[in-house]
Amino acid sequence: xxxxxxxxxxxxxxxxxxxxxxxxxxxxxxxxxxxxxxxxxxxxxxxxxxxxxxxxxxxxxxxxxxxxxxxxxxxxxxxxxxxxxxxxxxxxxxxxxxxxxxxxxxxxxxxxxxxxxxxxxxxxxxxxxxxxxxxxxxxxxxxxxxxxxxxxxxxxxxxxxxxxxxxxxxxxxxxxxxxxxxxxxxxxxxxxxxxxxxxxxxxxxxxxxxxxxxxxxxxxxxxxxxxxxxxxxxxxxxxxxxxxxxxxxxxxxxxxxxxxxxxxxxxxxxxxxxxxxxxxxxxxxxxxxxxxxxxxxxxxxxxxxxxxxxxxxxxxxxxxxxxxxxxxxxxxxxxxxxxxxxxxxxxxxxxxxxxxxxxxxxxxxxxxxxxxxxxxxxxxxxxxxxxxxxxxxxxxxxxxxxxxxxxxxxxxxxxxxxxxxxxxxxxxxxxxxxxx
Amino acid sequence: xxxxxxxxxxxxxxxxxxxxxxxxxxxxxxxxxxxxxxxxxxxxxxxxxxxxxxxxxxxxxxxxxxxxxxxxxxxxxxxxxxxxxxxxxxxxxxxxxxxxxxxxxxxxxxxxxxxxxxxxxxxxxxxxxxxxxxxxxxxxxxxxxxxxxxxxxxxxxxxxxxxxxxxxxxxxxxxxxxxxxxxxxxxxxxxxxxxxxxxxxxxxxxxxxxxxxxxxxxxxxxxxxxxxxxxxxxxxxxxxxxxxxxxxxxxxxxxxxxxxxxxxxxxxxxxxxxxxxxxxxxxxxxxxxxxxxxxxxxxxxxxxxxxxxxxxxxxxxxxxxxxxxxxxxxxxxxxxxxxxxxxxxxxxxxxxxxxxxxxxxxxxxxxxxxxxxxxxxxxxxxxxxxxxxxxxxxxxxxxxxxxxxxxxxxxxxxxxxxxxxxxxxxxxxxxxxxxx
Numbered sequence: 001x002x003x004x005x006x007x008x009x010x011x012x013x014x015x016x017x018x019x020x021x022x023x024x025x026x027x028x029x030x031x032x033x034x035x036x037x038x039x040x041x042x043x044x045x046x047x048x049x050x051x052x053x054x055x056x057x058x059x060x061x062x063x064x065x066x067x068x069x070x071x072x073x074x075x076x077x078x079x080x081x082x083x084x085x086x087x088x089x090x091x092x093x094x095x096x097x098x099x100x101x102x103x104x105x106x107x108x109x110x111x112x113x114x115x116x117x118x119x120x121x122x123x124x125x126x127x128x129x130x131x132x133x134x135x136x137x138x139x140x141x142x143x144x145x146x147x148x149x150x151x152x153x154x155x156x157x158x159x160x161x162x163x164x165x166x167x168x169x170x171x172x173x174x175x176x177x178x179x180x181x182x183x184x185x186x187x188x189x190x191x192x193x194x195x196x197x198x199x200x201x202x203x204x205x206x207x208x209x210x211x212x213x214x215x216x217x218x219x220x221x222x223x224x225x226x227x228x229x230x231x232x233x234x235x236x237x238x239x240x241x242x243x244x245x246x247x248x249x250x251x252x253x254x255x256x257x258x259x260x261x262x263x264x265x266x267x268x269x270x271x272x273x274x275x276x277x278x279x280x281x282x283x284x285x286x287x288x289x290x291x292x293x294x295x296x297x298x299x300x301x302x303x304x305x306x307x308x309x310x311x312x313x314x315x316x317x318x319x320x321x322x323x324x325x326x327x328x329x330x331x332x333x334x335x336x337x338x339x340x341x342x343x344x345x346x347x348x349x350x351x352x353x354x355x356x357x358x359x360x361x362x363x364x365x366x367x368x369x370x371x372x373x374x375x376x377x378x379x380x381x382x383x384x385x386x387x388x389x390x391x392x393x394x395x396x397x398x399x400x401x402x403x404x405x406x407x408x409x410x411x412x413x414x415x416x417x418x419x420x421x422x423x424x425x426x427x428x429x430x431x432x433x434x435x436x
Numbered sequence: 437x438x439x440x441x442x443x444x445x446x447x448x449x450x451x452x453x454x455x456x457x458x459x460x461x462x463x464x465x466x467x468x469x470x471x472x473x474x475x476x477x478x479x480x481x482x483x484x485x486x487x488x489x490x491x492x493x494x495x496x497x498x499x500x501x502x503x504x505x506x507x508x509x510x511x512x513x514x515x516x517x518x519x520x521x522x523x524x525x526x527x528x529x530x531x532x533x534x535x536x537x538x539x540x541x542x543x544x545x546x547x548x549x550x551x552x553x554x555x556x557x558x559x560x561x562x563x564x565x566x567x568x569x570x571x572x573x574x575x576x577x578x579x580x581x582x583x584x585x586x587x588x589x590x591x592x593x594x595x596x597x598x599x600x601x602x603x604x605x606x607x608x609x610x611x612x613x614x615x616x617x618x619x620x621x622x623x624x625x626x627x628x629x630x631x632x633x634x635x636x637x638x639x640x641x642x643x644x645x646x647x648x649x650x651x652x653x654x655x656x657x658x659x660x661x662x663x664x665x666x667x668x669x670x671x672x673x674x675x676x677x678x679x680x681x682x683x684x685x686x687x688x689x690x691x692x693x694x695x696x697x698x699x700x701x702x703x704x705x706x707x708x709x710x711x712x713x714x715x716x717x718x719x720x721x722x723x724x725x726x727x728x729x730x731x732x733x734x735x736x737x738x739x740x741x742x743x744x745x746x747x748x749x750x751x752x753x754x755x756x757x758x759x760x761x762x763x764x765x766x767x768x769x770x771x772x773x774x775x776x777x778x779x780x781x782x783x784x785x786x787x788x789x790x791x792x793x794x795x796x797x798x799x800x801x802x803x804x805x806x807x808x809x810x811x812x813x814x815x816x817x818x819x820x821x822x823x824x825x826x827x828x829x830x831x832x833x834x835x836x837x838x839x840x841x842x843x844x845x846x847x848x849x850x851x852x853x854x855x856x857x858x859x860x861x862x863x864x865x866x867x868x869x870x871x872x
Contacts, residue, residue, distance in 0.1 A: 007494040009529040009750040011484055012512065017527065019534050020479040020541070027480050039807050041785030041814025043456040044463050048447055048560050049485060049546060050505070050516075058443040069486070069514075071507030073550055076448065078505075080486075091453065093445040098455050100782050100831045102818060105456070110485060114509050124484050134818070141796065141817040152807070262800040314445040346536050349477030360577065364698040371475050371588070378477025381577040382538060382570070395536045 014117030015124050016329055021397070025343040026332055029157060030108060033128050033326070036153045037106040040145065042130055045107040047087035053077040055090055058313035067113040080112040084129040084325070085310070092133055093314035101135035102142060108328070120298070122329050131323030133310060138320045140252060143286040143306055144259030146322050150290060150302050151269045153326070159335065161293040162301075165273040166256070168286050169305070170249025171237065172277055175223060178243035184210050189277045192224065196275070224275045230257060233272045249285070256286055284308045286322065296338035302326040345397035349378035351432075352393040353414075356386055356405030363404045366414055366429055370402070373433050377402075394419060402432075450553030451560050452765055457779040457833070462768055465593060466544060469564050469762070472589045473542040476581065478566055481543040483523035489513040491526055494749035503549040516548040520565040520761070521746070528569055529750035537571035538578060544764075556734070558765050567759030569746060574756045576688060579722040579742055580695030582758050586726060586738050587705045589762070595771065597729040598737075601709040602692070604722050605741070606685025607673065608713055611659060614679035620646050625713045628660065632711070660711045666693060669708045685721070692722055720744045722758065732774035738762040781833035785814035787868075788829040789850075792822055792841030799840045802850055802865055806838070809869050813838075830855060838868075 011017055018026055034044075053070055056079045060068075069080040081087055084107045092103065108128045115121050130149060132142040147164055154162045172192065176185050191206045200221060207217045226233055234257065237250040253272065260270055278287040285306035292301055304324030311319045335341050351370065355363040360381070370377045378396070380389050393401045403415040408426065416432070417424040447453055454462060470480075489506055492515045496504075505516040517523055520543045528539065544564045551557050566585060568578045583600055590598045608628065612621050627642045636657060643653045662669055670693065673686040689708065696706055714723040721742030728737055740760030747755045771777050787806065791799040796817070806813045814832070816825050829837045839851040844862065852868070853860040 006751065007490055007749050009491065009526040009747075010488070011491075011526075011530075012486070012488060012514075015484040015486065017483055019531060020481070023480050023482060026482075038784035039810070039812050041783045041788075041812060043782065043784055044459050045456070046459060046462075047453055048451040050448070050451065050548070050560060052446070052448060054443055055445065055447075069507070069509065071505070073505065078448075090445045090447075094447075095455060100828065104783070104814065112486065124486060137818075139818050141800075141815075145815065145817070148804075259796070259800065262797050264801065264804045311445075313443050315442065346479065347477045347540070348474035348479055352477075360695070361698050364577075364695065365700065368584075368700045374475070376475045376477060378540065379577075379581065381581070382573075382575050392536065 020346045021343040032156045036156050040149050042104045042106040045105045053079040069112050082113050083111050089311040093311040103133045106130045125329035128326040133319045133321040140255045141259050143256045143322045148263045148265050163271050164288050165271050165276045166288040167276040168249040168253040170245050174246030175242045193277050193279050230272045282307045297334050301331045347378050347396045349376040351377045351400050352398040353402040354380040354389040362409040369429050456782045461779040468592045472592050476585050478540045478542040481541045489515040505548050518549050519547050525747040529747040539569045542566045561765035564762040569755045569757040576691050577695050579692045579758045584699045584701050599707050600724050601707050601712045602724040603712040604685040604689040606681050610682030611678045629713050629715050666708045718743045733770050737767045783814050783832045785812040787813045787836050788834040789838040790816045790825040798845040805865050
């Protein structure tokens, strides 16, 4: 045969691929998240990875635009989805008559952004999104439902203590307008959004650069630090009287908070925090971030909020909504690098079946029987020495091995070996179900 | 506000997106398939959608090459994966030291081919692949395990009677060589592969065009129609004596068949059929197709076979393997167009909770309690008339509605209404679990 030149097998920086044990763990996360999403009645959605650029880029900022994977094919100008929100807007505008509103959907899938790869930034990454969309209107109880759902997800994932920092954009927005700086509102919000990263001094400096007077800047910064427990913050806000929009924001925040209490969400899971504004300009009401109390996890792991009109690029109808997105790949990768994902099993199976010698008939019968009983069974059928077979099971992280030999066949039983304790016993196949 | 020009919300031909009820059904398929794959101990794999063209196109035919979505980004020549097999080969060559062999993995994910869209052809489609790879060698029992796994999957999906048509490439290949036509082997196999589609006469015509003598063509065509039950076919083949490769193929087929019987695979699920050769040139032993007895489903729904060396483009090591792939999108779409996917529920929830009036406190308490009990509950919190709320639950296909009003709150109970029978009764929340 002619000698082939080999291609170096590799994937690109910024792309993720897991080894089996970690992949199993990641998939269990997805299952858990799906389970919680579905317990709230959300339906799955699965939109194409490739869409027309005209559709995906209908309403996109210049910064994001640079990151899009975009290419031509025949006469089509195509792009890979860069988030799961634009496809949702397009889907709802397209399928409106066939949907029941409020439309509660989740989508767990990959998005693509051709960023310069760096720690914590990925070019292909999983997001787990939930949104509730109304047709024309949508009650504030849905904001609380999104928050309660996020709480339920992180309780289920069980990766550390966490808190949702919640605010309402109308509050800070209203205040800024009340103070007479409506024209620079977007810039001010963008600066405040950076406070945690750059620190208060830098924020002050940037605000002064916008030609906001010193006194007002101090007032703003003091306001962001409003102290007290949630009830106290709401009470303080209620008597401030900073204009109509401000008061509306406070009333909305109070109402959402009230529903959270009704839903039995624990007090420790929610912290009203006026610093939260979120970068995206489409948020118009409640906004939140989720912080996990773990030094290896930086920044918000799940953020979202309320928007007035999701599909305005595609439809004359108005679809107000509220949603949240978990940055799954980033979160998992942080835990993985910190050594906090401890997964040893390299098989989906709970049991491995091997034969003492090269006998196969009774062994295969046992394997099939166990699988029909609903057990997850991996069969080690390669011809090798018995000790090698045990090594194989051990390397896969299997804790219980079913051994089949002549004696077992004669007695129509199997030997069960606990790989942790080393204990073994002979049992009838039918009795295995009650053991494992 | 300025009037925006709207973008027409649409997806491209050849791309699939489902409405909620169908998506729920499709996701249930995926769950079932995953469940069966995992009951055989296969581990999940999830490779990037985007890879370097150099890697993905390392060993690809010109026909497929034309179909690849390929584009440049900075200095990188990129492509979207067009199957799940090349990524598997690359993964195994890359991660070899960290894998346990035989390596049994599944991958359920999308592949991309920019074909001219036509009925039954998709540009973005789900495949559900399984493969078992050996490091240097791999026993024939694995061929049987792949077939048994495919049988288990289609029994679980329960979409009609089905049969796996199984052969071994060495048999027809050996015969062709024995007859002296080794040089045109690839062409002959490609023609035989088309027999079902174009008919015997056309196959004869094409074979004659290859300058194979009439007598030999007739001999080949007769051979393909070898009749009898599986045992009879094996017995007939055993005494034919058409050369070493032919006999090896027969022996392999007999051995794989023997393991299938040991595994308890029903006779009706397997038909030895010498016409099966599969188009892909990398198959070297067992090959199979899966036919469903349903006039709406055309062609094979799951195919695969044995190959000698999967990763030869990437590695000097040899990884013989055996695998199968289900064309999920194509299969689902055929059943959908035929009206055979009957799904009415537009929510993941089993229960909907609504309040008689606008009361929310006790209602939200009930919702949370039910979810904590592990039930899937959708909450209808929009302010509207009671009959509208019932309409909403009905439109979602919910069969059981939990109604909460003043009396229910006073008694600390809820009313359960069966939407099918119309019957309703008042029960304690704690007692609901035993009902649903």
